[in-house]
Amino acid sequence: MSSVLEKSLAIVELLADHPTGLPVSAIAAHTEQPASGVHRTLQELARLGYVRQLQTQGDYVLTIRMPAMGLGFLGRAGVTDVAQPILDALAAFSGELIRLSVVDSGKLIWVAVAQGATRGLRYDPGQEQGVVVHLASSSGGKAWLSTMSDEDALARVSEQGLIRKADSAGPNAPRSLKLLLDQLAEARTLGYAVAVDSYLAGMAAMAVPVRYRLSGPVVGCLSIAGPAVRMTAARMAELAPHLKAAATELGEAASGSKYFQVNIRALESGLRVDSAQPSPR
Template sequence: MSSALEKALAVLEFMVRRPLGCPVSEIASALDMPVSGVHRLLKELERSGYVHQAHSMGEYTLTIKLASLGLSFLGQTGFCDLSQPILDDLAQTSQELVRLALADGDHLIWVGVAQGATSGLRYDPGSEQGQIAHLASSAGGQAWLAAMSDEEAIALVMQQGLHKTQPAGEAAPQSIAELLSILATIRERGYSMNSNSFLAGMAAMATVIYQADTQQAIGTVSIAGPSARLTPTVMQDMATALKQAALALGEASRASLYFSQHRPKPALRKLA
């Protein structure tokens, strides 16, 4: 990292993963930066309202300002308001967790959610909202990769990492060859479907959302729940509803200029 801006952004991105706060020394060690330099950056960020120090020698935490900027930006696109009823309907139909992920360059970001499970086991990962989806192990990521050529998919996986930093399920792909086999199956089926991959005990399915006017891929919609309940048979029964939701989300994106101006880098193909 060369510029002060790059260093400040790296500090903010690190602190996003530490919602309870962290000391200057931990940030400096993780980012391989001098403690004095990190301290100066944090003081600048504090003056700008992005971080807060609990007391004079305490840990630093992010304020709500960064989150409010992101939410304000998403709100201005108009898409989240239009997409929420569609997510709610799919959650009601599936009785499981439904999530919307939008493309941002080489990444998929979870930005929308609806919970359909009302009793018993529930998969409800609130901490993952706003986070980057792991492409190789998550259902949404696998669907996204399947819409690319193998070469493009491998490049993105190598950039992000085949394995998650947090523990994945035992069925997560362990090699590029295994992942490519999974992607070939998704292309034939038209949607992804996995169990015990992203997390142990969780199953999920997903498909790509295409903007209705441009046919550009803009994200994914997924259904996730406990693998004991969301079995392969249940997921196959949900496939039509999932695809219909993806089509509705693509139609809803017509109302947002954002999706005609911001197109993902990879040249994605249309899944069946």
């Protein structure tokens, strides 16, 4: 890391993943920065109201200021107004967790969620809004990759890494590019991508891309996730038409969101630039 801003944002992003807080030493180790520099940055962030110290010489946590800014942005941009009713309806029908991820600056990011399971065994991560989706191991990531050529999909995966670096990563996550390409081919055939014991052990999910007005650029992905014992292949086949219908509804409704309108202009501009380039084949 070179700039002060980059170092500061690395600390903020780390604290966003640890809502109960971290000590200076752990923050320094995770971000590979000197403890003295981390302490100075935290003091400045505290002065500005973005972090606070739980007690003297204690852990540092984010204040509510930055999450509130994010929620305010989503609300003013029309993302939650457009998406939440559709997510809530699909959650109520499926009885599982529904997640919407959006394409932003070349990444896929979870932004909205609805929980349909009200009792018993359920998958409820609780902290994934704002998290960049790991493409190779998640159903949403594979749904997005399946809309690309194999070459473009592999380029995206190589930027991010094939293996998700997390203790909770599932045992069935693809360990080779060939296996990943086979899974993308299957997603194109089925019309939806599947991840079973892949992103998380014991969890299964299915996802479809969300296209702007059905045939436009992909603006995000919509997924259904739940315990693998309940989200069987047969259950996924039953849910697939409803998931696709909800994605179509989201794609139509996206025109009412300022956020999606801006993203569509950027995506269409990018597509025009790409189409002017010679094919790598």
